[in-house]
Amino acid sequence: MPKIVVVMIALALVSFPAVTAMAKEDRETIVRNDRERVLAAGYWIYNDLDAAVQQARQTGRPILVVLRCLPCEECVKLDDDLVESDPEIKALLDQFVRVRIVGTNGLDLNVFQYDTDQSFAVFMINADKTVYGRFGTRSHRTEWLGDVSLEGMAAALREGLKLHDAYPANRDALAGKSGQPLEFESPEKYPTLRKHPDRLDYEGEVAKSCIHCHQIGEARREYYWQNDRPIPEELLHPFPHPKSIGLILDPRYPARIKQVVDESAAQSVGFQVGDDVTAMNGQPIVSMADVQWALNQVPGDGGSIDFQVRRDDRDIELSLALPKGWRRWDDPAWRVSSWMMRRIAGGGMRLIPNDDAAVTDDAMPMAFRVANAGKHGAHGAAHRAGVKVGDILIEYDGRNDFRREADIFNHVNDNHRPGDRVSLKLLRNGRTITTEIPIQK
Numbered sequence: 001m002p003k004i005v006v007v008m009i010a011l012a013l014v015s016f017p018a019v020t021a022m023a024k025e026d027r028e029t030i031v032r033n034d035r036e037r038v039l040a041a042g043y044w045i046y047n048d049l050d051a052a053v054q055q056a057r058q059t060g061r062p063i064l065v066v067l068r069c070l071p072c073e074e075c076v077k078l079d080d081d082l083v084e085s086d087p088e089i090k091a092l093l094d095q096f097v098r099v100r101i102v103g104t105n106g107l108d109l110n111v112f113q114y115d116t117d118q119s120f121a122v123f124m125i126n127a128d129k130t131v132y133g134r135f136g137t138r139s140h141r142t143e144w145l146g147d148v149s150l151e152g153m154a155a156a157l158r159e160g161l162k163l164h165d166a167y168p169a170n171r172d173a174l175a176g177k178s179g180q181p182l183e184f185e186s187p188e189k190y191p192t193l194r195k196h197p198d199r200l201d202y203e204g205e206v207a208k209s210c211i212h213c214h215q216i217g218e219a220r221r222e223y224y225w226q227n228d229r230p231i232p233e234e235l236l237h238p239f240p241h242p243k244s245i246g247l248i249l250d251p252r253y254p255a256r257i258k259q260v261v262d263e264s265a266a267q268s269v270g271f272q273v274g275d276d277v278t279a280m281n282g283q284p285i286v287s288m289a290d291v292q293w294a295l296n297q298v299p300g301d302g303g304s305i306d307f308q309v310r311r312d313d314r315d316i317e318l319s320l321a322l323p324k325g326w327r328r329w330d331d332p333a334w335r336v337s338s339w340m341m342r343r344i345a346g347g348g349m350r351l352i353p354n355d356d357a358a359v360t361d362d363a364m365p366m367a368f369r370v371a372n373a374g375k376h377g378a379h380g381a382a383h384r385a386g387v388k389v390g391d392i393l394i395e396y397d398g399r400n401d402f403r404r405e406a407d408i409f410n411h412v413n414d415n416h417r418p419g420d421r422v423s424l425k426l427l428r429n430g431r432t433i434t435t436e437i438p439i440q441k
Helices: 007-015 027-041 049-059 073-079 087-093 150-166 171-177 213-225 288-296 338-346 377-384 405-415
Strands: 063-068 097-101 120-125 131-135 247-250 256-260 276-280 303-311 314-322 349-353 368-373 392-396 421-428 431-438
Touching: 049 063, 049 097, 087 150, 120 150, 131 150, 131 171, 131 288, 171 288, 213 338, 247 288, 256 276, 276 288, 338 349, 338 377, 338 405, 349 405, 368 377, 377 431
Parallel strands: 063 097
Antiparallel strands: 063 120, 120 131, 247 256, 276 303, 303 314, 349 368, 368 392, 392 421, 421 431
16 A cells, blocks of 8 residues: 555544545534544544643643544545554654644634644644644645655654654744734634634534634635735735745655756755755744745745755755745645635636637637636626636636636735626637626625
8 A cells, every 4th residue: 555645544543443434424423423433442632632731741742733624525535545554653643642623613823823724734732832843734625645645744743752852942943833823812703703612512513513724714814805904915825835936845754855846946046856954944844834834934025934954964054035926826726715715806706727728829818717606695796797607717807817716816805805896708609708796795
């Protein structure tokens, strides 16, 4: 069996039996059965961070926190192929106090800051909640193999244990791994999530009470947009993937460079294949997620990162300056959060690059195929304006120079507010159709 598989497979096996039947169960049953399995196995503390902190203080061990939304259909499909657990992962997990969080209700957002478009994230922390490192990266809706692996998780766990052994002498180096306070200290305090309780409601409809990871990011963006303010660049383009700056990392290692993209920002400052990134702005790196965290601290209007790299048994330093707008190099089309922008900017359209080269020429350089068009509420605005699936969008708001769906999102966020109207020009069966849609609240 290949070793490069999604990390949640390993976590599933060491915490509860195979979950191949999950997809056949409704969400309520999945959540309740998951709790019963984990509690019966007794390997993980379930949804109780305070208990984990208390145990860590008593034992002196670090804490491993796994944030996993249920159900995670993509993970389930890969679980089916796993036939045995990984003994190396198990031996490393045994050295942690392990806690599994399946709903983010009441989550301390001053500690747990991560890419909320994921369905799981792993934190290694001290009992005082100092963050040693993160694990778990995603750059595609269903494909994970280029971002995580069992070897990569084992490497991250080993590095986390080393940092714990060196603590508190390394406290200053770890300070940057904790972010600044967010708009609210826990998810249910955001205006759009106030209907949720601060903990899962097992006495009622527990699945409906749950706040999922992606809802945090959406609530943060809504907090600005609903108040007629632009969405901050750091929220519209969160946690840039290393490949956005030209670094393709090997998921089997903490941060080993597998490829440097030609003519990229990374190539321009001298990164080489085989380099191991060991620190960014002084922060020790344990995984690709840590690289994303460090990148995420650079604002959208630009900044620089100092890298410490291990190359041929010697340490070298590289500095990368990132210009204004650099976050837009990463394409967010795969993200769940893009559906919010499809509502706002597209009236419910999902746009994909058109695959018919005959449609475009120098006079008509832009062409997006309407892959989906919602029919209800704010997601039905384009449908009500006459847009149909299969239409080719060749002009948006008087412009025909957008190359990605995200370019339209950026344009609307930069230039429009709820209630504005934008024009659309489309091709349908050789005819040109014009219409307009409102920018949604």
